[in-house]
Amino acid sequence: MVQAGKRFGSARRILVAGASVAGLTVAHWLDRYGFEVTVVERSAGLRPGGQALDVRGPALEVARRMGVLEEFRERTTALRGMSMVDGSGAEIYRTTERTLTGGRLDSEDLEVLRDDLVDVLHAACGSGVRFVFGDRITALTQDEGGVEVEFEAGAPARYDVVIGADGAHSGTRRLAFGPEEAFVRYMGGYVAIMTVPNFLGLDRWQTFLMDGDVGAGLIGPDGSGTARAYLGFESAEPVGYDHRDEDAQKRLLAERAAGLGWVVPQILEHLRDASGFHFDARIQVVMEHWTKGRIALVGDAGYAVSLTTGQGASMAMVGAYVLAGEIAASGGDPAAGIARYEDALREYVLRNQAAARDLNDRNHNDDDRSGPGDFTDFGTLVEEMSLKDYPARLT
Numbered sequence: 001m002v003q004a005g006k007r008f009g010s011a012r013r014i015l016v017a018g019a020s021v022a023g024l025t026v027a028h029w030l031d032r033y034g035f036e037v038t039v040v041e042r043s044a045g046l047r048p049g050g051q052a053l054d055v056r057g058p059a060l061e062v063a064r065r066m067g068v069l070e071e072f073r074e075r076t077t078a079l080r081g082m083s084m085v086d087g088s089g090a091e092i093y094r095t096t097e098r099t100l101t102g103g104r105l106d107s108e109d110l111e112v113l114r115d116d117l118v119d120v121l122h123a124a125c126g127s128g129v130r131f132v133f134g135d136r137i138t139a140l141t142q143d144e145g146g147v148e149v150e151f152e153a154g155a156p157a158r159y160d161v162v163i164g165a166d167g168a169h170s171g172t173r174r175l176a177f178g179p180e181e182a183f184v185r186y187m188g189g190y191v192a193i194m195t196v197p198n199f200l201g202l203d204r205w206q207t208f209l210m211d212g213d214v215g216a217g218l219i220g221p222d223g224s225g226t227a228r229a230y231l232g233f234e235s236a237e238p239v240g241y242d243h244r245d246e247d248a249q250k251r252l253l254a255e256r257a258a259g260l261g262w263v264v265p266q267i268l269e270h271l272r273d274a275s276g277f278h279f280d281a282r283i284q285v286v287m288e289h290w291t292k293g294r295i296a297l298v299g300d301a302g303y304a305v306s307l308t309t310g311q312g313a314s315m316a317m318v319g320a321y322v323l324a325g326e327i328a329a330s331g332g333d334p335a336a337g338i339a340r341y342e343d344a345l346r347e348y349v350l351r352n353q354a355a356a357r358d359l360n361d362r363n364h365n366d367d368d369r370s371g372p373g374d375f376t377d378f379g380t381l382v383e384e385m386s387l388k389d390y391p392a393r394l395t
């Protein structure tokens with residue numbers, strides 16, 4: 001591991017866009033290595049929402065080195081198993097060996113609510129990390145010696161390195177690499193996650209319904225005694241919708257899920273006022289290069305794997321750790337460190353994305369999507385995605 005210390009020549013000021021898993025992890029390490037780190041986050045505070053993320057394989061080691069592994073363990077969802085029901089609510093499959101979202105329950109992998117994971121990582125950032133909420137980058141101009149940055153609200157500033165950790169719809173990527181359409185691969189469907197009352201009284205359990213092209217799920221309880229609900233649908237072609245218009249997304253979901261049985265009517269009743277709402281297409285971000293000189297993308301911004309695998313957090317943590325380490329080891333030549341980060345991560349990213357596409361294709365071509373077979377496949381995939389030996393350079 002790189003030793004902490006301030007020995008990086010003049011290349012010391014680093015800007016990170018996005019205060020979620022990737023951004024907070026890279027900020028933690030860069031601060032620890034002695035850099036001046038500013039994190040700019042578009043939301044007014046840490047952005048909440050979603051269900052759970054998995055910390056697997058090499059990400060467990062990154063968490064241990066950050067000193068947050070025990071806290072992750074204490075905050076796991078501690079699920080006991082899952083079941084599947086048909087439209088009448090009758091149980092057609094049950095297992096206490098694995099869950100759909102987390103994989104095998106007897107593995108060392110940890111499933112943690114996204115909000116908890118982000119809280120713990122935020123607390124792990126040293127007091128030297130400067131946070132600017134409610135702002136975003138609007139222009140980036142890179143030259144030999146640094147990057148000129150303009151902001152929507154703040155004054156322009158110059159940084160030695162800019163890191164885009166701003167998620168699958170990254171603005172940093174758009175500014176530095178080109179339009180979203182060039183990199184985002186649609187995978188045939190949409191998923192929404194939200195917080196609702198635990199009206200089934202689920203006790204560390206998850207239940208799913210698959211009915212044709214529409215699916216729903218309930219997982220509970222979460223840390224607040226409420227439950228997280230899933231709604232999703234398949235669609236061969238992308239559906240046009242506004243990323244920022246939550247009401248329109250909720251209307252779209254209500255249309256698609258109308259007429260479904262089980263507790264879907266109750267989920268739809270709560271949909272309008274549901275908090276922690278997150279809606280997105282199942283997508284991957286596929287880029288030949290996710291770094292350019294002094295600008296690097298990390299996590300979903302550079303290599304999103306698909307929301308339904310839960311693997312994005314592990315990839316983000318591992319990527320952030322390797323990126324910070326390589327910048328710190330670059331002896332004042334951050335572009336060289338950034339290039340080494342991309343090389344070190346490539347195999348890990350490609351293998352994860354290929355595994356996620358395999359599963360997606362299998363499910364997509366399976367006419368009978370109501371049987372337990374899909375879940376068994378998914379559990380196996382999730383185990384494979386630990387990719388314990390990757391990346392080779394987790395030193």
Ligand SMILES: Cc1cc2nc3c(=O)[nH]c(=O)nc-3n(C[C@H](O)[C@H](O)[C@H](O)COP(=O)(O)OP(=O)(O)OC[C@H]3O[C@@H](n4cnc5c(N)ncnc54)[C@H](O)[C@@H]3O)c2cc1C
Nearest residue numbers: 018020021022042049050051166167171278299300310312
């Ligand atoms: C609200 C939400 C809910 C999610 N729920 C799940 C889930 O249930 N299961 C799952 O597997 N994955 C979920 N994900 C994705 C998951 O968080 C990531 O796959 C993984 O953790 C990697 O995280 P990341 O830091 O790369 O990106 P993200 O977690 O997407 O974080 C990106 C961060 O950047 C911020 N941001 C966006 N644009 C800008 C900008 N222009 N400037 C500055 N900041 C910006 C966002 O507000 C966010 O804080 C969710 C993501 C979000 C944003």
